[in-house]
Amino acid sequence: xxxxxxxxxxxxxxxxxxxxxxxxxxxxxxxxxxxxxxxxxxxxxxxxxxxxxxxxxxxxxxxxxxxxxxxxxxxxxxxxxxxxxxxxxxxxxxxxxxxxxxxxxxxxxxxxxxxxxxxxxxxxxxxxxxxxxxxxxxxxxxxxxxxxxxxxxxxxxxxxxxxxxxxxxxxxxxxxxxxxxxxxxxxxxxxxxxxxxxxxxxxxxxxxxxxxxxxxxxxxxxxxxxxxxxxxxxxxxxxxxxxxxxxxxxxxxxxxxxxxxxxxxxxxxxxxxxxxxxxxxxxxxxxxxxxxxxxxxxxxxxxxxxxxxxxxxxxxxxxxxxxxxxxxxxxxxxxxxxxxxxxx
Amino acid sequence: xxxxxxxxxxxxxxxxxxxxxxxxxxxxxxxxxxxxxxxxxxxxxxxxxxxxxxxxxxxxxxxxxxxxxxxxxxxxxxxxxxxxxxxxxxxxxxxxxxxxxxxxxxxxxxxxxxxxxxxxxxxxxxxxxxxxxxxxxxxxxxxxxxxxxxxxxxxxxxxxxxxxxxxxxxxxxxxxxxxxxxxxxxxxxxxxxxxxxxxxxxxxxxxxxxxxxxxxxxxxxxxxxxxxxxxxxxxxxxxxxxxxxxxxxxxxxxxxxxxxxxxxxxxxxxxxxxxxxxxxxxxxxxxxxxxxxxxxxxxxxxxxxxxxxxxxxxxxxxxxxxxxxxxxxxxxxxxxxxxxxxxx
DNA sequence: GTTAGCACTCGTCCTTTTAGAGTGCTAAGA
DNA sequence: TCTTAGCACTCTAAAAGGACGAGTGCTAAC
Numbered sequence: 001x002x003x004x005x006x007x008x009x010x011x012x013x014x015x016x017x018x019x020x021x022x023x024x025x026x027x028x029x030x031x032x033x034x035x036x037x038x039x040x041x042x043x044x045x046x047x048x049x050x051x052x053x054x055x056x057x058x059x060x061x062x063x064x065x066x067x068x069x070x071x072x073x074x075x076x077x078x079x080x081x082x083x084x085x086x087x088x089x090x091x092x093x094x095x096x097x098x099x100x101x102x103x104x105x106x107x108x109x110x111x112x113x114x115x116x117x118x119x120x121x122x123x124x125x126x127x128x129x130x131x132x133x134x135x136x137x138x139x140x141x142x143x144x145x146x147x148x149x150x151x152x153x154x155x156x157x158x159x160x161x162x163x164x165x166x167x168x169x170x171x172x173x174x175x176x177x178x179x180x181x182x183x184x185x186x187x188x189x190x191x192x193x194x195x196x197x198x199x200x201x202x203x204x205x206x207x208x209x210x211x212x213x214x215x216x217x218x219x220x221x222x223x224x225x226x227x228x229x230x231x232x233x234x235x236x237x238x239x240x241x242x243x244x245x246x247x248x249x250x251x252x253x254x255x256x257x258x259x260x261x262x263x264x265x266x267x268x269x270x271x272x273x274x275x276x277x278x279x280x281x282x283x284x285x286x287x288x289x290x291x292x293x294x295x296x297x298x299x300x301x302x303x304x305x306x307x308x309x310x311x312x313x314x315x316x317x318x319x320x321x322x323x324x325x326x327x328x329x330x331x332x333x334x335x336x337x338x339x340x341x342x343x344x
Numbered sequence: 345x346x347x348x349x350x351x352x353x354x355x356x357x358x359x360x361x362x363x364x365x366x367x368x369x370x371x372x373x374x375x376x377x378x379x380x381x382x383x384x385x386x387x388x389x390x391x392x393x394x395x396x397x398x399x400x401x402x403x404x405x406x407x408x409x410x411x412x413x414x415x416x417x418x419x420x421x422x423x424x425x426x427x428x429x430x431x432x433x434x435x436x437x438x439x440x441x442x443x444x445x446x447x448x449x450x451x452x453x454x455x456x457x458x459x460x461x462x463x464x465x466x467x468x469x470x471x472x473x474x475x476x477x478x479x480x481x482x483x484x485x486x487x488x489x490x491x492x493x494x495x496x497x498x499x500x501x502x503x504x505x506x507x508x509x510x511x512x513x514x515x516x517x518x519x520x521x522x523x524x525x526x527x528x529x530x531x532x533x534x535x536x537x538x539x540x541x542x543x544x545x546x547x548x549x550x551x552x553x554x555x556x557x558x559x560x561x562x563x564x565x566x567x568x569x570x571x572x573x574x575x576x577x578x579x580x581x582x583x584x585x586x587x588x589x590x591x592x593x594x595x596x597x598x599x600x601x602x603x604x605x606x607x608x609x610x611x612x613x614x615x616x617x618x619x620x621x622x623x624x625x626x627x628x629x630x631x632x633x634x635x636x637x638x639x640x641x642x643x644x645x646x647x648x649x650x651x652x653x654x655x656x657x658x659x660x661x662x663x664x665x666x667x668x669x670x671x672x673x674x675x676x677x678x679x680x681x682x683x684x685x686x687x688x
Numbered sequence: 689g690t691t692a693g694c695a696c697t698c699g700t701c702c703t704t705t706t707a708g709a710g711t712g713c714t715a716a717g718a
Numbered sequence: 719t720c721t722t723a724g725c726a727c728t729c730t731a732a733a734a735g736g737a738c739g740a741g742t743g744c745t746a747a748c
Contacts, residue, residue, distance in 0.1 A: 028742085044691070046742070060742090062697085065741065066740085142488055152498065152500070154496065165450075240607070252599070255588065374710080385721070387712095394711090404711090407729060408711055410711090
């Protein structure tokens with residue numbers, strides 16, 4: 001529902017939001033009347049703005065200041081009033097060229113670069129959740145004997161993740177024995193997601209086969225160990241210092257809280273996680289965010305895929321006064337590019 | 345030379361430095377007289393302080409304020425006056441326990457954790473340069489065929505570094521051929537530092553043997569490629585937000601410059617690099633630092649080793665008003681621990 | 689329903705005032 | 719000759735005051 005706002009109110013609300021996004025100053029009635037040429041006097045606008053305030057779409061920092069959009073105002077703007085912002089072709093080109101840096105084959109490199117580009121283009125902080133290792137599918141596992149007592153376990157997933165880990169082999173396994181074990185495991189686990197290769201499945205296999213093939217025990221331990229520490233997901237940040245450019249962050253204490261948040265990967269992960277099921281972009285304005293630390297911010301998230309499989313989340317975090325349409329345009333572009341370049 | 349300072353002047357200088365480190369406020373003559381019980385009146389202290397100022401060890405923010413140590417004052421303090429600060433046994437214990445987190449075998453994990461602990465204990469920003477890949481010695485190289493056209497190159501160094509890289513093999517190599525190539529390379533390169541395995545050596549080997557063994561060409565390309573991108577060294581940071589706690593960083597602009605610096609790894613590397621040859625701790629106070637951005641800071645660095653081979657640098661960065669003796673105690677402890685835990 | 693006019697509010701900026709900390713200097717004391 | 723008490727002076731930081739201006743809400747006229 002487009003709610004019960006008259007066309008005029010919509011236009012005024014829109015003008016206020018747009019102006020405030022641009023200037024970061026409370027918007028007065030005369031500004032709306034003049035700059036946005038509504039063909040109305042400031043007095044009329046004033047009345048309408050008073051109405052909008054009463055309805056909860058606008059707020060007044062103090063009695064004799066102009067209006068600023070409330071959280072509800074932004075929400076209405078985003079849902080009903082915002083127009084698609086087409087990037088200028090120059091910008092478009094700059095974006096594409098900085099994204100398509102040749103010679104980037106490592107998945108991590110691509111993501112780090114994307115985070116940088118995204119933050120630079122939006123002038124906000126960007127967050128990109130790396131491919132979720134535990135949701136990747138098991139492809140193959142290899143064990144390279146390094147010397148008498150140590151081996152290198154290499155685990156490869158369908159999303160191109162390569163994990164390796166040095167492990168101690170208490171009892172010596174011959175090349176042939178290792179081969180046997182490894183090919184057995186590969187056969188059993190192929191195609192399962194790492195999530196599914198849980199400790200319990202491992203235990204099951206172990207019980208099942210322990211008597212038959214004693215060496216397996218060693219291998220199981222290796223597999224368990226190498227999975228154990230790899231469950232966490234990395235969040236890549238870009239432009240963490242961009243918040244310093246925003247006038248809403250001129251207070252050192254706010255800055256501190258924000259930067260502290262950025263250092264805590266598990267929290268960031270949590271923030272990004274709950275939106276990752278959605279298919280389109282999700283916009284969380286102010287208090288719509290769960291996390292207390294970003295209740296004055298807006299977080300826009302989207303997901304990227306490899307071969308149509310949702311892999312991770314891309315986010316832009318900034319003050320609620322954010323150029324929504326521009327940011328979304330850029331993110332759309334970037335996600336497209338990510339999808340494309342990760343699928344090769 | 346202990347320079348030409350009378351015993352009394354030394355005591356006063358020391359008192360000023362210690363007090364200023366603690367309070368961050370200019371130190372007045374009365375404070376020195378009372379708190380540090382010199383058995384002298386404030387007037388006498390005043391005269392001495394005036395002398396010390398003239399000599400360049402103290403400075404006055406403005407005419408009617410107390411004195412603060414100048415860069416030279418800190419230098420004198422560090423060189424001649426500072427006492428070893430023994431940590432309280434509680435702190436000592438806390439430090440050891442947070443360092444010796446079991447289950448940390450990955451070199452990177454150990455370093456990341458150390459950076460965290462160091463920054464938390466000192467309340468400053470910590471920088472740790474990871475093991476210099478290019479100074480590590482070549483141990484062995486393996487190639488794992490993944491499928492028809494791709495292989496995984498695994499490179500292992502004596503410092504426990506494991507690099508892997510997926511490479512395209514344009515022409516199919518049989519398992520046996522690969523084996524041949526790999527063992528040839530292993531033999532030739534064993535023990536050389538990665539630095540020495542330069543492109544030119546590779547070229548040499550290539551010229552030398554190209555005619556004899558055609559497959560080698562492929563392998564050389566692999567090796568070259570996998571080395572190319574791995575020359576850079578990672579710098580791990582801890583507690584970047586700690587500078588926000590320092591009163592000298594209440595200016596948003598300074599904060600911005602500092603944080604920007606932290607985001608530029610090559611610069612950090614450069615800052616840490618030139619001290620890495622020294623054997624003991626190096627203290628760079630204020631303008632003693634090359635880098636313009638940290639001319640108001642002090643950087644203390646030390647090196648850690650694996651098996652008596654210098655591997656990387658540990659640093660603590662903060663305002664010149666830093667608790668030198670405490671920081672150094674903590675760093676000493678930490679480096680010992682690093683040396684120990686990386687050598688296993 | 690719209691608009692001009694006007695009194696009123698309140699934050700920002702600038703200046704002035706005040707308080708306090710600390711100095712330098714002088715002159716007296718050891 | 720070195721030390722110290724005393725005092726006038728300096729300078730900052732914080733509080734207090736005042737002018738300005740942007741913007742409002744309300745009323746009365748169109």
